[in-house]
Amino acid sequence: MPHKKLIVLMTAAGLLGSTAAAGAEDVLEKVTGILHKEVKIVVNGTDTSLTPVYIDGKAYIPVRDAAADLDYEVVYDDANKEIELHKIDKEEAADFMRGTGVIVDVKQTENGQYRIELLGKGSNAWVILYADEKTVIADEAGNAVPAQALTAGTQIVAEYGPVMAMSFPGQSHAVKITVGAERKVKEDVIQAVKRTDDGWQVQFGETKDGVAVPALTLQAGKETSVLTSQGEPVKWEDLQAGTKVRAYYGPIETKSIPPQSPLFYLVVLTDAQAPAGKMSPEAAQEYRDLAWPKVSDNTSHLVTKRDEALVQIVSAKDSGVIASTDEQKKLLEQIRSANGNLVTVTYNTDQDELLGPLTVAFDFRTKAFVGFYPRK
Numbered sequence: 482m483p484h485k486k487l488i489v490l491m492t493a494a495g496l497l498g499s500t501a502a503a504g505a506e507d508v509l510e511k512v513t514g515i516l517h518k519e520v521k522i523v524v525n526g527t528d529t530s531l532t533p534v535y536i537d538g539k540a541y542i543p544v545r546d547a548a549a550d551l552d553y554e555v556v557y558d559d560a561n562k563e564i565e566l567h568k569i570d571k572e573e574a575a576d577f578m579r580g581t582g583v584i585v586d587v588k589q590t591e592n593g594q595y596r597i598e599l600l601g602k603g604s605n606a607w608v609i610l611y612a613d614e615k616t617v618i619a620d621e622a623g624n625a626v627p628a629q630a631l632t633a634g635t636q637i638v639a640e641y642g643p644v645m646a647m648s649f650p651g652q653s654h655a656v657k658i659t660v661g662a663e664r665k666v667k668e669d670v671i672q673a674v675k676r677t678d679d680g681w682q683v684q685f686g687e688t689k690d691g692v693a694v695p696a697l698t699l700q701a702g703k704e705t706s707v708l709t710s711q712g713e714p715v716k717w718e719d720l721q722a723g724t725k726v727r728a729y730y731g732p733i734e735t736k737s738i739p740p741q742s743p744l745f746y747l748v749v750l751t752d753a754q755a756p757a758g759k760m761s762p763e764a765a766q767e768y769r770d771l772a773w774p775k776v777s778d779n780t781s782h783l784v785t786k787r788d789e790a791l792v793q794i795v796s797a798k799d800s801g802v803i804a805s806t807d808e809q810k811k812l813l814e815q816i817r818s819a820n821g822n823l824v825t826v827t828y829n830t831d832q833d834e835l836l837g838p839l840t841v842a843f844d845f846r847t848k849a850f851v852g853f854y855p856r857k
Contacts, residue, residue, distance in 0.1 A: 514541065577640040577656055580605055583664055583729050583746055584635045585710075595628045597655065599639060600748065606712025609648075609789075610641050610655040618658045626660050634729055636661035636745070646784075648829065649791035650711070664729040664745050667697065674720045680705065681717050683728065683744060699730050699744035707747045710762050715749050725750040765792035771848060772826035772841040779839060782830040791827040794845060796820075802842040804852040813851050816844055823851060 514534040522531035533540040582601015646652040686695040729746040797816040822845040840854035
């Protein structure tokens, strides 16, 4: 982001004290000023500790302290006898989060932004980013890339934040996107998977007359990541023939039969591969659909969108859910006696600071509604 620069000629070194040197045409002259401690300096309605010095009826203030209060950085150029004030970009100075991965989906919203679903590595492995006219998008060489050129499979490095919405997945504004390789995308079931000397090999294909016919072989190495669609890691040993996956591979592909290509990301879509406490996007969406009618009376206060509520599997024994009817109380007791689990669907509201989020609970086994978690 470009800096705004204001140049102050070094003709008033007296900005730094009550005894000053005023210069003109390379002639320095010693002058005396009066320190007016009773005069208050206010910047944008906020009091400061600055004290002006009056020289010949003009008020002077310390340039470095004044610049800090005005969000400028002071740089002194000794060769040209200039003081440069660089406007500090608060957004640039903020602590941004950083994510690397592939674009799962990108859509243009009604307000002209681009909604980017990023899946990758790090604490926020699955995140929704919004790119607008303030977002800097460029390739690795620094060449500008239009937002409409971003597609599913594009490998990117994103800087975003510093604020992230408390939704699932988290959502934030993209400050900078660096575009990398364009990965090919294939969603299919695994025909075969096996360990090799260099890593793992994943094969896709079809069966003809009872014989497996390979159509694509992907070679995985140390750089390959295997994860769920929510960014949770998956062990290679848990993969098997018949597992539904989405592969991001290439862009290089051999002309052999079957063609071979390096595997970048392998996203597991089968429910059985999801780790404890998590579930597939399809299963999570089913619970969101069940929960929505239960919170319909509070839609005016919801800040979480219907399809982005946080869905979790929790132990019923340790939960604080409150059942309302006798039937719900009986069901909850049965679930707890059997050491069963609940599925919670959580929505954030504009009343969270006072009341907390709105959370609905269902029986994990039967999907029956159990009750609500108490708010503050």
